[in-house]
Amino acid sequence: MxxxxxxxxxxxxxxxxxxxxxxxxxxxxxxxxxxxxxxxxxxxxxxxxxxxxxxxxxxxxxxxxxxxxxxxxxxxxxxxxxxxxxxxxxxxxxxxxxxxxxxxxxxxxxxxxxxxxxxxxxxxxxxxxxxxxxxxxxxxxxxxxxxxxxxxxxxxxxxxxxxxxxxxxxxxxxxxxxxxNTENLKNQSEKHSPIVTAFRQNMENNFNKLVSGENVTLMRTKEHANLLNINENYLSKVVSSCTNKTVNEWINEKLIDEIKYLLKHSDKSMKEIAKMFGFKNLNYFYSYFKTKTQNAPGSIRKEYNHYSQEQSSFF
The missing domain is CATH 2.60.120.280 (Regulatory protein AraC)
Structure with missing residues (x-):
């Protein structure tokens, strides 16, 4: 369901x-x-x-x-x-x-x-x-x-x-x-860099506005640096050294997470999902998703729907 x-x-x-x-x-x-x-x-x-x-x-x-x-x-x-x-x-x-x-x-x-x-x-x-x-x-x-x-x-x-x-x-x-007790401690001073915290909050805000339709542009490194009023290279260096992930890796992981949810748990079309996250070309949306996940978006939806039907039949 x-x-x-x-x-x-x-x-x-x-x-x-x-x-x-x-x-x-x-x-x-x-x-x-x-x-x-x-x-x-x-x-x-x-x-x-x-x-x-x-x-x-x-x-x-x-x-x-x-x-x-x-x-x-x-x-x-x-x-x-x-x-x-x-x-x-x-x-x-x-x-x-x-x-x-x-x-x-x-x-x-x-x-x-x-x-x-x-x-x-x-x-x-x-x-x-x-x-x-x-x-x-x-x-x-x-x-x-x-x-x-x-x-x-x-x-x-x-x-x-x-x-x-x-x-x-x-x-x-x-x-x-x-x-x-089950995870290794990370360096607290690095993990709580104010710049990293601000970047992540701005990233979340950008995705919220994309989903609500208030914004149609997915922010990348340049836009985040401008919003924080710091140099683009400096932002990249701080985020990478503190989190072991680049700015774009953070954004791409969040983007794939959002797309997968909508593929599995909504009836939105591929075109609607692509438009929501600023993909102006549907072919690029397909290519981007497959490059990041090694799966076509349609196959993700089909496999999940098949799994859900099997679970429903089981219960």
């Missing part, structure tokens, strides 16, 4: 679009917490495709679901947690939802308490999300903290944003420790 494609990006708009309750305590789009299992969702459930401007932090105490973020698929089971980044296509499906908590926050919510931003404690790099299974003791702590955040959110405390932000930061630190 192909999720309905939307470009909705704000938290409350996404909730309302699915005809789910927008509770009174959800008084802005900066932050939200939901006891998803208490929202009256009929199972099996398939969400539309959104393009959120917020991080999603989901704690699955008991449940079975799937998140598709960009070209990445995350299978969620009991005692799983997942954090997903903004500025990427997002859809979810659930077959079991006994106890699931969902925390969302935008990039500015933690800034006052975490000036360097979320990447200062939880770096996703080019990945669209991170998921892992937690030991029962750690999961119990996560659930207890979720309930603290929820009870604070529905309260009338004057300083509740600060309290909730610090609880979220605490959970992120725990999750980062789990992530570091």
């Amino acid at each position: 192909i999720p309905q494609l939307t470009t909705l990006s704000n938290f409350k708009d996404c909730i309302a679009y699915m005809n789910l309750p927008v509770y009174k305590y959800l008084d802005n789009d900066d932050f939200g917490i939901l006891k998803v299992h208490e929202m009256g969702i009929s199972l099996p459930f398939q969400s539309p495709t959104f393009r959120p401007l917020f991080y999603t932090f989901t704690i699955v105490t008991r449940g079975i679901g799937t998140y598709i973020i960009g070209n990445d698929t995350f299978e969620l089971r009991s005692n799983h947690v997942i954090i997903t980044r903004p500025d990427a296509f997002f859809a979810s499906s659930w077959t079991q939802m006994d106890k699931v908590y969902n925390i969302t926050f935008n990039k500015n919510f933690l800034t006052e308490y975490l000036p360097e931003g979320i990447d200062d404690i939880f770096e996703l790099g080019a990945k669209n999300g991170y998921s892992c299974s937690l030991p029962q003791e750690t999961m119990d702590y996560f659930e207890k903290t979720c309930l603290e955040i929820y009870n604070t959110a529905v309260s009338t405390l004057s300083c509740k944003d600060e309290f909730m932000a610090n609880l979220i930061i605490n959970l992120l630190f725990f999750l980062q420790l789990q992530k570091y």
